[in-house]
Amino acid sequence: AAPTATATVHGDRQGPTYDKRIFTQFAEHLGDGIYGGLFVGNDRKIPNTRGFRNDVVGALKELGVPVIRWPGGCFADEYHWREGVGPKNKRPVKINTHWGGVTEPNSVGTHEFMELVEQVGAEPYISGNVGNGTPQEMAEWVEYITSPAGTLADERAENGHKAPWKLPYFGIGNELWGCGGNMRPEYAADVTRRYATFVKAPANTKILKIASGANNDDYNWTEVMMREARGQVDGLSLHYYTVPGGWPPRASASQFDEAGWAETLAGAWKMDTLITGHSAAMDKYDPEKKIFLAVDEWGTWYAQDPGTHPGFLRQQNSLRDALVAAIHLNIFAKHADRVKMSAIAQMVNVLQAMILTDGSKMVLTPTYHVFHMYKPYMDGTVLPIELKSPWYNKDQWVMPAVSASAVRDKAGVVHVALANADPNRSITVQAALAGLNASGATGQILTAPAITAINTFDQPNAVVPAAFTGAQVAGGQLSVTLPAKSVVMLTLQ
Numbered sequence: 001a002a003p004t005a006t007a008t009v010h011g012d013r014q015g016p017t018y019d020k021r022i023f024t025q026f027a028e029h030l031g032d033g034i035y036g037g038l039f040v041g042n043d044r045k046i047p048n049t050r051g052f053r054n055d056v057v058g059a060l061k062e063l064g065v066p067v068i069r070w071p072g073g074c075f076a077d078e079y080h081w082r083e084g085v086g087p088k089n090k091r092p093v094k095i096n097t098h099w100g101g102v103t104e105p106n107s108v109g110t111h112e113f114m115e116l117v118e119q120v121g122a123e124p125y126i127s128g129n130v131g132n133g134t135p136q137e138m139a140e141w142v143e144y145i146t147s148p149a150g151t152l153a154d155e156r157a158e159n160g161h162k163a164p165w166k167l168p169y170f171g172i173g174n175e176l177w178g179c180g181g182n183m184r185p186e187y188a189a190d191v192t193r194r195y196a197t198f199v200k201a202p203a204n205t206k207i208l209k210i211a212s213g214a215n216n217d218d219y220n221w222t223e224v225m226m227r228e229a230r231g232q233v234d235g236l237s238l239h240y241y242t243v244p245g246g247w248p249p250r251a252s253a254s255q256f257d258e259a260g261w262a263e264t265l266a267g268a269w270k271m272d273t274l275i276t277g278h279s280a281a282m283d284k285y286d287p288e289k290k291i292f293l294a295v296d297e298w299g300t301w302y303a304q305d306p307g308t309h310p311g312f313l314r315q316q317n318s319l320r321d322a323l324v325a326a327i328h329l330n331i332f333a334k335h336a337d338r339v340k341m342s343a344i345a346q347m348v349n350v351l352q353a354m355i356l357t358d359g360s361k362m363v364l365t366p367t368y369h370v371f372h373m374y375k376p377y378m379d380g381t382v383l384p385i386e387l388k389s390p391w392y393n394k395d396q397w398v399m400p401a402v403s404a405s406a407v408r409d410k411a412g413v414v415h416v417a418l419a420n421a422d423p424n425r426s427i428t429v430q431a432a433l434a435g436l437n438a439s440g441a442t443g444q445i446l447t448a449p450a451i452t453a454i455n456t457f458d459q460p461n462a463v464v465p466a467a468f469t470g471a472q473v474a475g476g477q478l479s480v481t482l483p484a485k486s487v488v489m490l491t492l493q
C-alpha cells in the first residue's frame with residue numbers, strides 16, 4: 001500500500017493573505033533574458049508589438065504576472081538610466097561586464113521596460129544603482145519616471161511619455177554584500193539609509209523601498225539592516241538559489257540521477273529554514289511585521305546548457321524544477337505573514353526560466369505550468385495546514401515527501417496544493433477539512449514518466465498539466481493519492 005501522510009486543512013482559521021506579488025518575476029539584462037527573449041526590436045520575422053514578442057508577452061499575460069523586477073540583479077548596480085533613454089541611435093553601446101562581456105545596446109531602457117510592464121499587465125519594480133551610481137542619479141531617475149512636472153518630466157514627454165508612470169517598488173541596490181559593492185552590513189545599512197532618503201514619491205503617491213537583503217543564511221546581514229536601516233525602507237530582500245553540486249554551479253540541468261533529484265529538492269526545502277531564520281531576525285526589530293520580506297531572487301542554478309555562453313546562465317528546466325517551484329510556493333504560504341513578495345529568477349531564458357526561446361521558437365517550461373496551476377492563490381487567504389508526511393531520502397538527502405499548502409480565494413473557493421517529491425512511490429494524503437463544507441475535489445496534476453522530463457521546441461508538451469481524478473471527499477475528509485514525482489492542485493467543491 002502507498003505510504004500515508006496525514007493532515008488537517010484549517011478552514012476554521014484565517015491565515016495571512018497569499019500576496020499576489022509572490023508571483024513576481026525577475027528580468028535582467030543577462031544573456032537572452034531581455035534581448036531575444038522578450039525584446040526583438042524591429043525584427044519582422046518574430047511577431048512583436050513595439051519590439052516585444054507577442055508569443056512571450058501573451059504567455060506571461062496568461063500567468064497574470066503581477067510585478068516585474070528589472071534591470072538586475074548585478075546589472076543594476078552598474079546601470080546608468082540616462083544611457084537608456086532618448087533616441088536609440090544616440091544611446092551608448094556598453095559592455096555588460098557582469099554577464100558575458102557582450103555588448104549592451106541600451107535599446108531596452110526605462111520607456112521600453114514600462115512598455116513591457118504595460119503589455120503584460122504588471123507593475124514595475126526597478127532596482128537602482130547604489131554600486132557605482134550616486135544618490136543624485138537615483139533621485140533623478142525616480143523623478144524622471146514619476147514626476148508630473150519639471151525639466152525631467154519634460155524630457156520624459158519629449159522621449160514619448162507625457163504622463164508620469166507609477167513606480168510602486170524601488171530597490172535600493174542589489175546584493176550590496178557582493179556584486180553591488182562588496183559592502184559590510186554596517187556600511188550597506190548606512191548607504192541604504194542615505195540613498196533611500198533621496199528616493200521621493202510625488203504627492204499622493206507611494207514608492208515602497210526595498211533594501212538589499214542577505215545572501216542565503218547570512219542572518220547577521222538581516223539583523224544589521226533591520227537594526228540600522230528599518231526606518232528608511234518598507235521591505236528587505238533575501239536571495240537564495242538552489243545549487244546542487246555546490247558553487248560554482250556545475251550540475252547539469254537535464255542529465256541527473258535520483259541523487260541529483262533529491263539533492264536539488266532538499267536544497268529547495270532549505271528555503272523554509274532560511275525564511276524562519278531571517279524572519280526571527282526581523283521580528284526582533286519589527287514584531288508588527290510592517291517591513292516585508294521580498295525573496296526577490298530564488299530558483300535553481302545549474303551549469304549552463306552545453307554549447308551555450310557561460311555568462312548567459314541558460315539552463316533547461318525539467319520536472320525537477322516544477323517540484324522546486326511547488327515546494328517554494330508552499331513554503332511561502334507558511335511564511336505569508338512576512339513574505340509579501342518573491343521573484344523567481346528569471347523570466348525568460350535565464351536560470352529557472354518560465355519560458356525558453358530560440359529565434360522565433362518558444363516553449364513553456366514545467367516551472368511555467370506550476371505557476372499557472374497556482375494562479376488561484378493570488379491574494380487568497382492562507383489556510384494553515386498541519387501535515388505529517390513520510391520522509392523521502394536518497395543518500396544523505398532527506399526531506400518530507402509531501403509538501404502542501406492551501407488558500408481560500410477571493411470568491412471563497414478553497415485550493416489545496418500538494419507535491420510528492422518521492423520519485424518512486426505514490427503517497428496517500430488523508431486530510432481532515434476543519435471548518436470546510438466540501439463534497440468533492442477536482443484538480444490538475446503535473447508529472448511525467450521520467451524525473452528528467454523536459455519540454456523542448458520539438459516536444460513542448462512532455463510536461464504539461466493534466467486533469468487529476470485521484471481525490472475524493474467524504475465525511476469532512478479529503479483523500480488523495482499523489483503519484484510519485486508529481487505536483488497536484490485541487491479545487492474543493
Ligand code: AHR
Pocket residue numbers: 028072073074075174175297345346351
Ligand atoms: O540572477 C542572476 C544573478 O544572481 C543576479 O544578477 C544577482 O543578483 C544574483 O547573484
